[in-house]
Amino acid sequence: MLKNRIIPCLDVKKGRVVKGINFVDLKDAGDPVEQAKIYSEGGADEICFLDITASNENRDIIYDVVKKTSKKCFVPLTVGGGIKSIEDIRKLLNCGADKVSINTAAVQDSKIVKDSSQKFGSQCIVVAIDAKNNGDMWEIYTHGGRNRTGIDAIKFAKKMEESGAGELLVTSMDRDGTQVGYDIDLMSKISSKVNIPVIASGGVGNLDHLVDGIKLGKASAVLAASIFHYGKHSIKQAKEYLDSKGIPVRI
């Protein structure tokens, strides 16, 4: 039986791990290579790096981080943040990333999803959808949540599946950093609409939220950051809890 995955996400800025509340107010939580190793040894099913380095001159640091991490970490590694071109994807894959997560560039032009999935295979193309409930619909935001687009997240999810995305990483901007739980409605609506796996993200504050993301949100995988980073829970505890709630996990 296929197991639901738990994915710790590390926000990386200029080669250091940080995690913000609602994308601002960043705190430093250490070295990404060491953290990834600790997580993979602790039973993480995958590791996700989100590069939030804003300026272009520091962009190359992430390649070095990925290179070092992939030599120590033998579970899948997904890297996202600032990917603009096929060349960016190629570089990350060559450094040892197993998947890339594309956000703004996919919203601007779905061709990057189509072209990259044909070139490298759907298995390594994750499309990251950042969405906010604006009353009428879940609207997609880009550029790390700064720009609104007027695009309906659910329709966009379907379009990304058709373009060749292998997975969708769905983040609720309303919930991110709040620790009140995933936006279950958003997750389940997208998950029911597409036939590719959905990774739920944004808002985890306790282990029940992970359970809800899978049971109610119908997500194949759950991504979380702060609850793991600051030692509130270990991956092992999270898995044992999910297991006790009847959710299949790799233990």
Place this chain on the structure above:
Amino acid sequence: MKVAIVDYNSGNISSVINSFREVAKDKVNIEVTSDLKKIESSDKVVLPGQGSFKSCVDALNKISGLTETLNEFAIINKKPLLGICVGLQMFADIGYEETETKGLGWISGKVSKMNNQNGKYKLPHIGWNQISIVKDSKIFKDIENNSHMYFVHSYEFIPKDKNVISATTDYSSNIVCSVEKENIFGTQFHPEKSDKIGLKIINNFIIL
């Protein structure tokens, strides 16, 4: 001892390289190459593969003499070869991804899209699933039955002769996830991404 990982532009092979180097340390020479002479002279060959069946077969054929060299290595000289993911799928006679494409024909059978039971199962089959070992395989030495392996695929290999199957996994149906035919080994899952247990399989292959 020399192990050659065939580099034929089949997508992302960095993780395969990293894992083999991690296991081999300084004891075994891991060569990443498309050089026919180097492949010929190695003791073992690893055939990775990502992307579609067709794109991998096309990439193999693009390197003049490569399929013949692999054929000589695995079929005539019967030296150990491990295919991973699409690397395993290419053992088949034929694949149906994108369009009908001829495979290497080493293990008779076909590669077709997994049945998602009318959308009940998501594809690709991504994540950790347990393998059910159905036959003693040298690469499963000290690997417990029902161990978790990392999968990512939408197509499955269906061999004609069921005796070659060494492990299966349950998803939308019972999927062939490992084969062994004499000196030819293949895994549908990714041992290079399957944590310590995956590295053990790699080690088992290296020390064959």
